[in-house]
Amino acid sequence: MPIGRTFNVVGAHCAGEVCDVVVGGVLDVPGKTMYEKMRHLWTKADGLRNLLMNEPRGSSAMCVNLVLPPTNPEANAGFVIMEHEEYPPMSGANTIATATVLLETGMVPMQEPITNLTLDAPAGLVKVTAECESGKCKFVEFQNVPAFVFGLDIEVSVSGFDQPIKVDVAWGGMIYTLVDASSVGLDINSANGRQLVDIGERIKKAVQEQTDFVHPENPGIRGVTVLEFTGSLKDEGSYKSALNTVVVSPSRLDRSPCGTSTCARLAVLHKRGLLRENEPLHHIGIVGTKFIGHVRGTTKVGEYDAVIPSVKGSAWITAFKQVILHPTDPFPEGFRIGDKWNV
Template sequence: MRVTTCEMHTCGEPLRIVETGLPDIIGNTILDKVAFIRENCDDIRKYCVDNGIVEAEEPETLVNIQCPCGLIPTYVSSNKERSGRVRFHSVPSFVLQMDVSVRVPKIGVITVDISYGGAFYAFVSTDALGLTSKAADALTAVEVGQAVTNAIKKLIKIKHPENEDLGFLAGTIIVDRTGLDTKNLVRQMAVFADHELDRSPCGSGTAAHIALLHAKGLLGVNCEKTFQSIVNDSKFVGRVIRKATCGLFDAVIAEVGGNAYYTGRSLFTSEDEDPLMTGFTSRPRMTAHTIET
């Protein structure tokens, strides 16, 4: 097997684009294709989307990206020599529930908001969790954020109004809004999947946060806010570009902009006689900050 990839990062969050070497992925939607890979190519353990070459246009190139949540129009600043800043328009983003009380083991009762921006996230303040908005708290935040996610999953059945496959809580976003009024700045970090920490401010999480701020009356249409990663201080800029609906929910279309950079290209090969060609996983969950749930 020979697989070629392009390596990038978006505000510090690694991204690997598989270019060649995978089998044909069967399915009508991205969710169908993800399911096909999971069931038939699990040893590869990579998501794959159809891709091709898009001819650059100045000053901006439109690239439509098919994501599990739907089609995402993406605009890439470009000139004859290179691409630049990227912005995308979210799917209809909305608040599912506000001011939800949830008891988290070893923390107590906290209040969270649940919002959708391509995936569902719970939003909770650093103060409620006894954390600061410093990168030094990131390890603790992973364990605490995962505990919050687990507690909410036991309490609430998440449902998307139009697609049942999107009805799950992707993670918890821990936020510090103390700079919202004075600096027009929100600091946040997203804990998602299984104890994963997003290095970037989180694209879908930022769209969900924009919908939440709009619903709270803290962000008007076409008013920009800066969303900064607590992990590495990288920034996205976001705004509401128009109002929308999703099922019976009032929603917004959010625009999120940032930068991504190429970091290299890779060629992966395997030999048929290699007994470990599909790899193995060894990931203990023992840390000084582990919270039992």
């Protein structure tokens, strides 16, 4: 009896966010760079993302990473990140999860107590340091692509608000708009999840309509695609701490503290003079998990002053599974229903 297409998937979560990793079933994708491979998937082979992430195989609260051969000889492996509405050039939680899977399954040899590896992401090369013990990646720290601020205190008009709302816009591997949650009358907690999502989507839409930021080194990366609500910054003595939550389309909250948003916030805090180089930021997400971020140095990206950010967190393997598409299956790209998917 024919089975059809099969994909070998390692289930994983990073700080609560589902970040599954496809390790078999796709030999390679056309493209000379990982960014070109990402664009090929997005524009010519998006059925794979829909199959893996839509119901009945997927869910509205998950990400998927596709491991591919690297395009850069400096990298140990390449990967493309899939979310429901886009292919992000970079994702911190997915980097941590992918590195954990590669090492704990032996696809990349693990060295205890420290393994150094390089991942080829669509945004560029990502340096990873994994703290390993007894076959487990206890912590994974990655040095991201440089992060920088497009603008601070940008006023945008948002439906439902009498006064303009001030936002910051920054690149941390994706183009973020950052909003102080208290400025729109919200606390960052699970009970306010629906309000955070609804207001966040409205603000993001307004920013998209009223601004047009373009990455100075890659014009294909254009416009805000994701929103971060920020909590107040607290001085804990030896480190700073803050709550945050990220609104991910379609209308959900990232379960992790979000790595790229942490990088964007590092850039904003450093720009405002609120965080020094090598001063830790404990960034806490909606379920109480934590990433630790640092500004490791400064550089330039085009005309923008930029920081070199690092983020540290942990991931866990949750499953080993085969995803199957039988030739007679009526849902080769799955489906979305409005009760969960905001369609």
